[in-house]
Amino acid sequence: MSLLQSLSYPEYKNVCAMSKEQCDILAKLANLTVTYNDSKSPGEQLMKFLDRRGFSVSQFQQLVTNTLNFKVTYFRPQSKVAILIANDKYEHLSKLITPSIDCESLAVNLKELGFICMIIRNTYSEDLKNILTQVISQIPEDSYCFIFYAGHGCELCNTKCILSIDCPTENIEIDHCVTENWILREISKCKPELCVLIMDMCRMYLDRNTNLPIFAAVPFIEDYIIHSNLLIGYSAESSQAAYEVLQIECSTTLDNCVTYELKPGDTGRIVPGSSQYVAALCERLMENVDVSTLLDKVHADVENSMKKQRPIKVQCGVAKRSLYDPVRGNTPDLLCNLQEISEKYKECVSM
Structure with missing residues (x-):
């Protein structure tokens, strides 16, 4: 036949x-x-x-x-570096559970794809800027940069802002933030062939009346340029929540109308989980597709998750690139340089 x-x-x-x-x-x-x-x-x-x-x-x-x-090689980058940022131990805002778990889960998967991974936890904005500046200065041209943030965030006149762990509930100043513009401006200095920036955070609009200092700083928000291929993923729309997914081992059945407050000792009973976005991302990271298609699939999965959440993708540059593309540069030397930075900031940085 x-x-x-x-x-x-x-x-x-x-x-x-x-x-x-x-x-x-x-x-x-x-x-x-x-x-x-x-x-x-x-x-x-x-x-x-x-x-x-x-x-x-x-x-x-x-x-x-x-x-x-069969995996198509779209490009051979000089190096592949992942910078994973987690803010969860806030001094004034509500504490979060999953950001550190998210970064650790992503690091495991990205290392399998050949990325050098650096996790930065619980920083003030000035410290985060100093660390990022030093890390980016070590990344050679034509590299792949994967930058991920999980924590509290906000949106200010269409500018997305990472909120540092000392951010207050009112009278927020620009010094409490690291803006998306600042990150993109700094990363452009190493002229990456591909930059993937994912911000897994709420993008709530700030009230102008209770946050006058930060609105006064709007004219001074940084400009940036795009060197080559840029993909940005926002885990939620403006003014929409980005959900954490937790499973707590307890004998009491909780219904949808009950809010469970974490008490001392509860963190030891939390089953390792992640945000809705990272759960979908980790499921897809190893797929044999270019990174733009990968994010499309992740976003479709998130839209179908148990809580309503609609991610957004922004793309500049149409060249296909994949997270599994093999590197051609001197990874051991770069790893050594980044480990020195990690040791310098060992209280908040790990590799």
């Missing part, structure tokens, strides 16, 4: 659902040149082409396996 006659229907449907990029990889592995038209899916057209060429089911199944395991 022919390939089409022998193939099971689920296998046929899976191939019909393959993207054109995957079909091109399969055709290349089979040493075939296939021209597609718009009347049918690329997978369906490829199937018929392979059938006419006499491929057996076993040959076809091996080609599909090899295709799914």
